[in-house]
Amino acid sequence: xxxxxxxxxxxxxxxxxxxxxxxxxxxxxxxxxxxxxxxxxxxxxxxxxxxxxxxxxxxxxxxxxxxxxxxxxxxxxxxxxxxxxxxxxxxxxxxxxxxxxxxxxxxxxxxxxxxxxxxxxxxxxxxxxxxxxxxxxxxxxxxxxxxxxxxxxxxxxxxxxxxxxxxxxxxxxxxxxxxxxxxxxxxxxxxxxxxxxxxxxxxxxxxxxxxxxxxxxxxxxxxxxxxxxxxxxxxxxxxxxxxxxxxxxxxxxxxxxxxxxxxxxxxxxxxxxxxxxxxxxxxxxxxxxxxxxxxxxxxxxxxxxxxxxxxxxxxxxxxxxxxxxxxxxxxxxxxxxxxxxxxxxxxxxxxxxxxxxxxxxxxxxxxxxx
Amino acid sequence: xxxxxxxxxxxxxxxxxxxxxxxxxxxxxxxxxxxxxxxxxxxxxxxxxxxxxxxxxxxxxxxxxxxxxxxxxxxxxxxxxxxxxxxxxxxxxxxxxxxxxxxxxxxxxxxxxxxxxxxxxxxxxxxxxxxxxxxxxxxxxxxxxxxxxxxxxxxxxxxxxxxxxxxxxxxxxxxxxxxxxxxxxxxxxxxxxxxxxxxxxxxxxxxxxxxxxxxxxxxxxxxxxxxxxxxxxxxxxxxxxxxxxxxxxxxxxxxxxxxxxxxxxxxxxxxxxxxxxxxxxxxxxxxxxxxxxxxxxxxxxxxxxxxxxxxxxxxxxxxxxxxxxxxxxxxxxxxxxxxxxxxxxxxxxxxxxxxxxxxxxxxxxxxxxxxxxxxxxxxxxxxx
Numbered sequence: 001x002x003x004x005x006x007x008x009x010x011x012x013x014x015x016x017x018x019x020x021x022x023x024x025x026x027x028x029x030x031x032x033x034x035x036x037x038x039x040x041x042x043x044x045x046x047x048x049x050x051x052x053x054x055x056x057x058x059x060x061x062x063x064x065x066x067x068x069x070x071x072x073x074x075x076x077x078x079x080x081x082x083x084x085x086x087x088x089x090x091x092x093x094x095x096x097x098x099x100x101x102x103x104x105x106x107x108x109x110x111x112x113x114x115x116x117x118x119x120x121x122x123x124x125x126x127x128x129x130x131x132x133x134x135x136x137x138x139x140x141x142x143x144x145x146x147x148x149x150x151x152x153x154x155x156x157x158x159x160x161x162x163x164x165x166x167x168x169x170x171x172x173x174x175x176x177x178x179x180x181x182x183x184x185x186x187x188x189x190x191x192x193x194x195x196x197x198x199x200x201x202x203x204x205x206x207x208x209x210x211x212x213x214x215x216x217x218x219x220x221x222x223x224x225x226x227x228x229x230x231x232x233x234x235x236x237x238x239x240x241x242x243x244x245x246x247x248x249x250x251x252x253x254x255x256x257x258x259x260x261x262x263x264x265x266x267x268x269x270x271x272x273x274x275x276x277x278x279x280x281x282x283x284x285x286x287x288x289x290x291x292x293x294x295x296x297x298x299x300x301x302x303x304x305x306x307x308x309x310x311x312x313x314x315x316x317x318x319x320x321x322x323x324x325x326x327x328x329x330x331x332x333x334x335x336x337x338x339x340x341x342x343x344x345x346x347x348x349x350x351x352x353x354x355x356x357x358x359x360x361x362x363x364x365x366x367x368x369x370x
Numbered sequence: 371x372x373x374x375x376x377x378x379x380x381x382x383x384x385x386x387x388x389x390x391x392x393x394x395x396x397x398x399x400x401x402x403x404x405x406x407x408x409x410x411x412x413x414x415x416x417x418x419x420x421x422x423x424x425x426x427x428x429x430x431x432x433x434x435x436x437x438x439x440x441x442x443x444x445x446x447x448x449x450x451x452x453x454x455x456x457x458x459x460x461x462x463x464x465x466x467x468x469x470x471x472x473x474x475x476x477x478x479x480x481x482x483x484x485x486x487x488x489x490x491x492x493x494x495x496x497x498x499x500x501x502x503x504x505x506x507x508x509x510x511x512x513x514x515x516x517x518x519x520x521x522x523x524x525x526x527x528x529x530x531x532x533x534x535x536x537x538x539x540x541x542x543x544x545x546x547x548x549x550x551x552x553x554x555x556x557x558x559x560x561x562x563x564x565x566x567x568x569x570x571x572x573x574x575x576x577x578x579x580x581x582x583x584x585x586x587x588x589x590x591x592x593x594x595x596x597x598x599x600x601x602x603x604x605x606x607x608x609x610x611x612x613x614x615x616x617x618x619x620x621x622x623x624x625x626x627x628x629x630x631x632x633x634x635x636x637x638x639x640x641x642x643x644x645x646x647x648x649x650x651x652x653x654x655x656x657x658x659x660x661x662x663x664x665x666x667x668x669x670x671x672x673x674x675x676x677x678x679x680x681x682x683x684x685x686x687x688x689x690x691x692x693x694x695x696x697x698x699x700x701x702x703x704x705x706x707x708x709x710x711x712x713x714x715x716x717x718x719x720x721x722x723x724x725x726x727x728x729x730x731x732x733x734x735x736x737x738x739x740x741x742x743x744x745x746x747x748x749x750x751x752x753x754x
Binding site for chain 2: 016020023024025026037038040043140141142224225226227228229231232234235236237238239240241242243244245246247249250252253254257289290291292293296299
């Protein structure tokens with residue numbers, strides 16, 4: 001891999017964004033109780049701040065200052081933040097272990113911004129998953145989680161990484177699992193913040209115990225109540241992508257709903273994300289026009305066609321995450337060597353609770369096969 | 371529509387920011403990008419809203435204030451010689467579904483009101499009323515969720531009190547089928563019979579287990595919901611999260627409704643065999659200019675949250691016409707009979723979800739035949 005010069009967003013894109021925000025055509029005001037979406041006052045506050053207060057250039061400078069690298073020879077190009085362990089001049093020169101952090105949807109490498117400073121003693125690789133913000137363009141637009149795993153493996157090979165610990169959440173967990181299944185020699189340990197829902201959505205095991213059955217039922221109830229986005233993203237992604245790609249207000253509503261509902265705040269977005277932080281995450285999708293391609297892992301998802309993963313696995317769960325599996329269910333698919341249920345935090349654990357997420361990474365480092 | 375609104379729409383269409391291409395082409399992952407681009411370009415340059423607006427304005431448009439809700443409706447007078455109601459014309463109320471509008475029903479309404487113009491018999495003429503659903507083009511949304519007068523009650527008050535019809539018939543499709551069923555259930559004294567294109571599909575605990583044939587039907591509906599029903603899933607759970615993608619982006623709106631017109635019609639994959647560009651763009655323009663796409667999602671949310679009426683039993687004569695390309699699978703006769711007094715069951719040779727537009731002749735003939743049977747069986751039809 002070679003250093004990648006982070007390309008700044010063209011001014012025309014930002015001017016166009018501001019123009020679109022100015023002409024936002026609001027939805028006529030039906031007041032619905034309950035949770036039919038992003039509360040209108042919050043959406044208005046976000047859009048006003050995006051238009052008149054938020055400065056993408058400031059955020060972009062901080063993101064550009066991360067050590068970005070890009071593959072040179074891999075069949076599928078990959079960009080990643082690559083940070084050699086403190087004191088080492090390069091990844092190859094570092095004797096310290098390598099930790100690969102895999103992000104999810106609807107986020108990006110930014111999910112790990114608060115975790116990175118806590119991992120200075122190891123080499124860290126944070127791939128921008130293909131089809132997602134900051135990623136190298138790929139011919140197919142986006143990739144399935146399995147194809148992403150192969151792309152990550154190729155990039156690590158280019159970097160000279162032979163063994164690594166992989167820490168992941170959300171779509172990242174699908175990628176991590178595929179990486180361990182398809183490249184077992186590469187993965188020394190896993191740290192997951194969830195067990196992919198596809199394990200019960202597609203071909204669920206037939207001999208569930210009572211606790212597992214309750215989990216699967218909870219999962220289906222969650223899908224029915226909250227999973228509309230996933231249903232549309234996996235079955236008709238291109239129908240949806242048009243509106244989200246053409247209207248920044250639409251994109252903000254689609255993404256911020258998830259930031260709000262999946263995180264462990266007290267009902268207010270700003271308990272977890274400041275307006276600037278939420279808009280940075282949304283802007284990352286807007287300037288890269290990647291919302292449609294980020295649906296690829298949903299559209300291309302399927303059964304996990306591999307036996308139980310025999311890599312030592314640490315699972316940490318956070319109570320406000322989507323649907324937390326019981327340990328027994330996880331053990332069907334992984335060699336679970338440590339299990340911890342934290343009392344606070346949600347889907348974006350590395351962002352919301354970086355020290356608790358760090359515990360999972362450290363525990364996986366200790367458990368890794370050498 | 372002010373010129374400024376038209377200019378603004380064109381500016382948005384021309385400035386559409388298209389999604390990046392995808393590995394899957396055509397319609398396999400949703401709306402086909404090439405077809406959508408072609409239609410968006412035509413909407414911006416070529417499509418003549420003013421001409422269609424003039425045609426819409428030439429329709430027999432009326433408004434009624436029904437208990438505080440302003441309802442737009444079309445009223446097509448029966449041609450002279452009508453005897454559907456036993457010496458006079460039978461009034462009939464037609465109700466469309468989603469993502470459609472009164473515009474879909476114009477051709478059907480004209481055929482029902484003036485059969486002689488399409489080779490029919492003037493005696494078969496109806497007085498046809500096409501109200502616009504609340505929150506759809508071009509009726510007002512009802513104010514609150516709880517306590518709002520349900521649409522079928524708006525319809526009855528419109529027909530009965532505003533228009534003075536003692537007895538009338540009703541026809542509906544999709545969402546309109548449900549409203550038509552609730553109307554018949556609530557007002558059997560006024561509704562002489564209903565003609566619908568689909569039926570209540572709720573499985574009830576207090577009913578006998580589905581038969582093998584019914585199980586096949588219910589399984590087909592479930593499979594359809596999994597494969598095709600994501601839009602309804604989103605509408606019923608998070609309508610307002612989706613709304614800006616459709617109300618702030620005309621391309622997003624067209625993408626959403628174009629896909630349904632293709633997937634749900636009997637078009638063999640080529641939407642243009644069933645809908646002209648101008649028809650699709652007029653439907654999209656109606657939603658756009660009235661900014662009603664978000665409020666049109668409300669019936670899904672209401673149904674999913676126990677805010678819609680429940681259909682227990684329809685005791686007035688019921689006809690079901692089943693168009694082969696309509697959603698899911700055709701309901702078996704026995705399933706319809708569980709909840710409706712089924713007197714006519716017509717599997718159609720062709721056509722789909724938008725039958726009033728796709729096959730207006732077939733549909734009009736079936737509606738005429740059904741209400742003709744009712745009149746022939748000595749039923750007291752019509753208004754005085």
